[in-house]
Amino acid sequence: MQDSHTTAAHHPAFQHHFETMEQQRQASTLGMWLFLITEILFFGGMFTVYLVYRNWYFASFAAGSLTLDVTLGTFNTVVLIGSSLTMALAVHGAETGKRGMLVGFLILTILLGATFLGVKAVEYTHKFEEHHVPGPSFRFGSEELRHFHEEATMLRSTQIHGVELGEVQLFFSLYFAMTGMHALHMIIGIGVLSVLVWKARHGRYSPEYFAPVEYAGLYWHFVDIVWIFLFPLLYLITRHVGVHP
């Protein structure tokens, strides 16, 4: 006990109010998870709203969902899960003291994150051009509705009653709120990772101390998990209305 205390105390990142580096690490890991749980409940609130309204306004939500681009959504899912892999590899580089691996994979993670945001910007642009943004200029034309009704009549479901424009606006409000909040988290994440790149290049991290890298990783993976749920809920779960049973 006394030995580990004195040896650990040599590390510049060691805080005096902890007994050992290991105790400091466990306390900060716990703190990071408590923060992530507040984030889970924050996004959980929006997911709850989405589930309630999807249940009530099924047809309108299906009509709105069918206008989203599955190809771009799938591409972004692959990009974001890929960025989680590169983030895990960056943490591995920190754990094993490979500075080049740490810096390289942090930069790759940032680039993949930026790719995701770029694709998201393209999708948002489409939505603005099609007047699918809720507000005074919202338009959900007869073209989209005819397309939807042709597909919906093929589905022998009692859930299809009709599409109300106000309800479709609600779908798009939730689409922009949820993907927008997710994108904001990614922008913050990219900022955090950029600081880590700078610090890692200056040799601030070692196998004895790389907590900021580890916790930035936890945050990045959390943001990935939010998208893992957003993608099927927004893009996928009503695609089958156009398919014969």
Next chain:
Amino acid sequence: MSGHVVPLKVYFAIFATLMVLTAVTVRVAFINLGPFNAAVALGIATTKAVLVILYFMHVRYGSKLTWVVILAGFFWLGILLALTMTDYITRSLPHLPT
């Protein structure tokens, strides 16, 4: 540091599994399973999330205290979802005699 260093091949295996599950969920979305489409999509999403949490986020190798905190967090999320939905999904049921 007594942290567990996860072998690189574990990360690659998890990534490959996540890619396969992504392909499956997109493919299945275009097959009409009626009410089971939503169940399959959310089931696959939950599986992917658990893989990310256990391996990429190192929870599998974490302390018992970390496990308790995470499970408590998801338990609260469960309360939020379940208790809210018990209200909203039963509102369309016929009124029972009082």
